[in-house]
Amino acid sequence: MKDVDYRKIEKAVTMILEAIGENPEREGLIDTPKRVAKMYAEVFEGLNKDPKDYFKTVFNENHDEVVLVKDIPFHSMCEHHLVPFFGHAHVAYIPRDGVVAGLSKLARAVETTAKRPQLQERITSTVADAMMDMLNPIGVYVIIEAEHMCMTMRGIKKPGAKTVTTVARGIYEHDDVKRAEILSLIKMT
Numbered sequence: 001m002k003d004v005d006y007r008k009i010e011k012a013v014t015m016i017l018e019a020i021g022e023n024p025e026r027e028g029l030i031d032t033p034k035r036v037a038k039m040y041a042e043v044f045e046g047l048n049k050d051p052k053d054y055f056k057t058v059f060n061e062n063h064d065e066v067v068l069v070k071d072i073p074f075h076s077m078c079e080h081h082l083v084p085f086f087g088h089a090h091v092a093y094i095p096r097d098g099v100v101a102g103l104s105k106l107a108r109a110v111e112t113t114a115k116r117p118q119l120q121e122r123i124t125s126t127v128a129d130a131m132m133d134m135l136n137p138i139g140v141y142v143i144i145e146a147e148h149m150c151m152t153m154r155g156i157k158k159p160g161a162k163t164v165t166t167v168a169r170g171i172y173e174h175d176d177v178k179r180a181e182i183l184s185l186i187k188m189t
């Protein structure tokens, strides 16, 4: 994967500042192109990573019921407007034959996948599919709730509106009871 071209971002940000009628030379803005380049390198660092890699190391533990990591906070950037969307992900799976992943890896997969120009639906399915491919579990259920700044600070302007996306794989695709179990576990404090 290509490294981030800091110089190109700096030039582009200078052009945007000029285009909106600002003076990129004034004191407050002089370092802004550099700062923005650094920020983009950070918020898009997931482009250089594959969430599947986090599931290369697995453990063997005799656990054949749900594992749920809930309330994982994340930030991403909507690919249509390049403004943030942010919220929480809940990632559940049922291991097959005792193949379990480190708990932090579920959160790492969300984090890495979010750090790209994204759609909420794609984060949800990418995390679910990475786990299906690498762990071959009985099922995976991923739920993401997020607020999109492109619906808050511009356009339709509906602050507080939440988007919820779910992706069910394996047993969760057709087992309403198992899905309901996850929903009730998420509600538990």
Ligand SMILES: Nc1nc2c(ncn2[C@@H]2O[C@H](COP(=O)(O)OP(=O)(O)OP(=O)(O)O)[C@@H](O)[C@H]2O)c(=O)[nH]1
Binding pocket: 078, 079, 080, 118, 119, 120, 121, 148, 150, 151, 154, 155, 156
């Ligand atoms: N499905 C989906 N849509 C998103 C996501 N993030 C932003 N959007 C939407 O992307 C759409 C882009 O629509 P366009 O009509 O091309 O752009 P626009 O004129 O800026 O749209 P408005 O936001 O309605 O003003 C908007 O409806 C956004 O709400 C996302 O994660 N998933």
Ligand SMILES: [Zn+2]
Binding pocket: 078, 079, 080, 081, 082, 083, 148, 150, 151
């Ligand atoms: Zn948007």
